[in-house]
Amino acid sequence: MSKKEDSSRPSSEISADISKMRRSYGEAGLGELHADPFAFFRSWLTAAHENPLVVEANAMVLSTVDSSGQPWSRSVLLKGLSEGQSPAFQFYSNYGSAKAEQLAHEPRASLLFPWYPLERQVIITGTVTQVSREESAAYFHSRPWTSQIGAWASAQSTVLDSPDTLQEKWREMSERYPTEVPLPDHWGGFALTASTIEFWQGRHSRLHDRARYARVNNSSNEWEITRLYP
Numbered sequence: 001m002s003k004k005e006d007s008s009r010p011s012s013e014i015s016a017d018i019s020k021m022r023r024s025y026g027e028a029g030l031g032e033l034h035a036d037p038f039a040f041f042r043s044w045l046t047a048a049h050e051n052p053l054v055v056e057a058n059a060m061v062l063s064t065v066d067s068s069g070q071p072w073s074r075s076v077l078l079k080g081l082s083e084g085q086s087p088a089f090q091f092y093s094n095y096g097s098a099k100a101e102q103l104a105h106e107p108r109a110s111l112l113f114p115w116y117p118l119e120r121q122v123i124i125t126g127t128v129t130q131v132s133r134e135e136s137a138a139y140f141h142s143r144p145w146t147s148q149i150g151a152w153a154s155a156q157s158t159v160l161d162s163p164d165t166l167q168e169k170w171r172e173m174s175e176r177y178p179t180e181v182p183l184p185d186h187w188g189g190f191a192l193t194a195s196t197i198e199f200w201q202g203r204h205s206r207l208h209d210r211a212r213y214a215r216v217n218n219s220s221n222e223w224e225i226t227r228l229y230p
């Protein structure tokens with residue numbers, strides 16, 4: 001549809017269409033709940049990754065809060081899941097970005113995996129810390145050269161006067177680091193140590209199945225499991 005046709009459509013007609021957008025979900029619920037939320041999460045991530053309808057199964061929505069209390073959300077990619085005493089969800093970004101500034105002020109954050117084709121959602125809350133430089137370097141150097149140059153070229157979340165400026169910075173960095181690219185000081189990993197992990201499975205007649213795992217205390221990997229009204 002052309003831009004002209006689109007803007008000529010009355011907005012009331014578009015709203016009516018929106019209110020009718022719904023689909024009914026399947027029969028299956030969560031089934032028997034795993035005692036270990038990470039084993040549960042891994043099985044769902046694998047199912048999402050293997051489902052051709054899910055693009056970027058490891059994409060998740062990270063929500064943070066700024067110093068005025070305003071929440072902000074954006075997608076990032078899950079790049080690691082560390083298990084053990086303090087299991088954590090890892091992602092990588094620019095340490096000068098808006099999200100990094102918000103996390104420095106308020107390290108509590110949430111992650112949301114929207115696996116709509118599977119009628120599933122996982123929401124995680126917890127506290128975010130930076131991963132070690134060694135770990136960031138190992139991941140940074142595993143990335144394609146183009147992505148490594150991109151990390152040097154982008155002053156993420158700051159004002160860009162024109163796309164040409166970014167292109168020019170990219171070219172400059174690609175000439176500076178034609179082969180080996182050092183890890184920038186302004187780039188690295190974050191790890192969200194989970195306090196709660198909630199699994200949601202859509203079901204017919206809005207009989208969705210929802211279970212929350214809450215960490216009993218910070219020094220243990222014990223979880224209290226409750227089912228919640230959907």
Ligand SMILES: Cc1cc2nc3c(=O)[nH]c(=O)nc-3n(C[C@H](O)[C@H](O)[C@H](O)COP(=O)(O)O)c2cc1C
Pocket residue numbers: 056059072073074075076077078091092093094097098099100156157
């Ligand atoms: C599917 C998808 C994956 C993304 N993955 C990342 C990522 O792993 N790290 C990142 O810094 N930005 C990623 N982005 C871009 C972010 O959503 C966001 O625009 C950027 O990090 C700046 O966010 P901020 O200004 O709130 O800090 C991704 C965007 C999309 C749509």
